[in-house]
Amino acid sequence: MNVLIVxxxxxxxxxxxxxxELAVDTLKGEGHQVQVSDLYAMNWKAVLDEDDFKERMNPELFNPIMEQLNAVKKEAIPLDIKEEMDKVRWADVIIFQFPIWWSNFPAILKGWVDRVFFNGFAFNTVEMQSYDKGLLKSKKGMLSFTTGASRELYTDEGPHGEIETIINYFNHVLFELVGMEVLPYFAIFGPGAMSEKQREAELERFQEVIQNL
Ligand SMILES: Cc1cc2nc3c(=O)[nH]c(=O)nc-3n(C[C@H](O)[C@H](O)[C@H](O)COP(=O)(O)OP(=O)(O)OC[C@H]3O[C@@H](n4cnc5c(N)ncnc54)[C@H](O)[C@@H]3O)c2cc1C
Incomplete structure (x- = not known):
């Protein structure tokens, strides 16, 4: 199995x-191939803007989603995006590993999605290719994250709302939209308030999840 960790x-x-690191070691130990996109180490450009489109179909008015489609057709995709698309093409499973920030992805990760899941690559607005016709149909996606808040704060009664609702939304608009199958998410809630022993148990739980991927 080929696994991409973003x-x-x-x-x-x-x-x-x-x-x-644990996911990389565990997957390799099980005989899988692994690539990591370490977004901060790569100094990943998080913002989709005009600089991504050197051969514009309309130089007067910037329409990002149509320019994406045009760039795919003209094979005029910037190298950093093209390299990530190659990793996505290669991967059977994509794992997103991140801390929850503002009940969401860190901006650099959202920017990876904005710039890599192109119109014409991951879905196609003109050919109506999304959800069951999404272009990344054969792949699986998994969210793995940590929170500052405890699980109790992420419930319907808690201040942040139910985490399942938030995660179901991410899974739907991210993975399902491009045709991917959703794997169960993994979360460590409030690790800062845990004892060392509890954190070690959480890491062991994660290793088991990865082993059974
Ligand atoms: C901008 C911003 C917005 C945020 N918004 C939210 C939000 O909306 N909701 C929310 O719940 N939280 C929020 N947070 C908090 C954030 O989610 C947590 O700080 C983060 O998830 C913790 O993950 P970490 O990898 O940074 O943990 P770390 O701080 O690196 O580690 C957590 C604890 O685990 C210990 N540890 C580290 N590595 C290991 C190891 N290998 N083995 C055992 N123990 C270890 C550390 O010593 C520490 O005690 C926000 C934070 C920021 C910066």
Missing amino acids: YAHPEPESLNGSLK
Whole structure:
């Protein structure tokens, strides 16, 4: 199995960094092929803008989604995006590893999605290719994240709302839209308030999930 880990944390020694390393070691130990897109280490450009489109179909008015389609047709995709698309093409499974920031992805990871899941590559608005006709149909996607808040704060009664609702939304608009199958998410809630032993148990739980991927 080919696994791409898209990893978004600015500190290699963070818990997210450890989860990423554990996933790489475990997958390789099981005989799988692994590639990592370490977005901070790559200094990934997070913002989709006009600089991504050197051969514009309309130089007067910038329409990002139509320019994406045009860039695919003209094979005028910037190298950093093309390299990520090659990794996506290669992957059977894509894991996003990240800390929850503002109940969402860190901006650098959202920017990876904005710039890599192109119209004409991951879906196609003109050919109506999305969801069951999405262009990344044969692949599986998994969200793996940590929170600052405890699980109790991410419930319907808690201040942040139910995490399942938030994650179901991400899975739907991200993976399902491009045709991918959703794998169950993995989360560590409030690791800062845990004992060392509890955190070690969470890392073991993660390793089991990865082994059974
Ligand atoms: C801009 C911003 C917005 C945020 N918004 C939210 C939000 O909306 N909701 C929310 O819940 N939280 C939020 N947070 C908090 C954030 O989600 C957590 O700080 C983050 O998930 C913790 O993950 P980490 O990898 O940074 O952990 P770290 O801080 O690196 O580690 C957490 C704990 O685990 C320990 N640890 C690290 N590595 C290991 C290891 N290998 N083995 C055992 N223990 C280890 C550390 O010593 C520490 O005690 C936000 C934070 C920021 C910066």
